[in-house]
Amino acid sequence: MKKIHLDGYKKFKKEYFKDNKKLFDELALGQNPHSMIITCSDSRVSPVKILSGTPGELFIARNIGNIVPPYDRTKGATQSAIEYAVNVLKVESLIVLGHSACGACSHLYHEKTEDEEHVELSHVDEWLTLAYPAKHEALLECMHNPEKNRAEITEKNNIQLSIQRLMTYPYVVEALENKTMEIHGWWYNVGTGDLEAYDYTTKTFKKISSE
Numbered sequence: 001m002k003k004i005h006l007d008g009y010k011k012f013k014k015e016y017f018k019d020n021k022k023l024f025d026e027l028a029l030g031q032n033p034h035s036m037i038i039t040c041s042d043s044r045v046s047p048v049k050i051l052s053g054t055p056g057e058l059f060i061a062r063n064i065g066n067i068v069p070p071y072d073r074t075k076g077a078t079q080s081a082i083e084y085a086v087n088v089l090k091v092e093s094l095i096v097l098g099h100s101a102c103g104a105c106s107h108l109y110h111e112k113t114e115d116e117e118h119v120e121l122s123h124v125d126e127w128l129t130l131a132y133p134a135k136h137e138a139l140l141e142c143m144h145n146p147e148k149n150r151a152e153i154t155e156k157n158n159i160q161l162s163i164q165r166l167m168t169y170p171y172v173v174e175a176l177e178n179k180t181m182e183i184h185g186w187w188y189n190v191g192t193g194d195l196e197a198y199d200y201t202t203k204t205f206k207k208i209s210s211e
């Protein structure tokens with residue numbers, strides 16, 4: 001194991017854990033997160049860090065490309081996490097968090113990094129077929145506007161697509177109808193640290209003020 005991991009653990013145990021012992025005593029009895037975040041597996045995206053959160057606040061499901069599969073397709077980890085978060089934990093917010101320079105979104109265009117060249121990625125390829133509608137919409141948007149940032153448009157479309165897919169989950173719709181839960185789409189800019197939220201009235205992503 002790399003030394004950095006163990007050094008980090010020692011620091012956590014000696015400092016953060018010790019300073020927050022009361023919190024960990026409570027967490028040992030159970031969890032009561034206020035929000036669920038569905039985000040990309042990408043190592044650069046750390047929801048707890050971005051939101052300055054504490055353990056126990058965020059119920060997080062991660063997968064390649066922050067994808068929400070349709071309700072009736074391929075029962076799996078993401079669907080299970082959504083079901084548990086909404087029906088058992090009764091989270092107040094469900095947030096789909098996408099990000100800039102998303103490898104999953106660029107993979108939709110068969111753009112490969114040097115590391116990806118000559119590597120069989122059958123599971124990734126199959127999984128990402130779920131995000132094709134985000135690519136197709138981006139192609140149409142960029143058709144006559146070559147100056148548009150196709151990668152960013154695809155990433156943002158993919159967030160909206162995941163939200164639309166959430167609406168195929170009956171208990172998600174029910175929670176919205178009962179006003180017990182909100183849904184948000186956020187796009188995180190890795191390079192600037194900015195967070196943008198999808199605005200349902202203007203149908204655009206708007207920067208969230210950090211002031």
Ligand SMILES: [Zn+2]
Nearest residue numbers: 040042102103
């Ligand atoms: Zn990503």
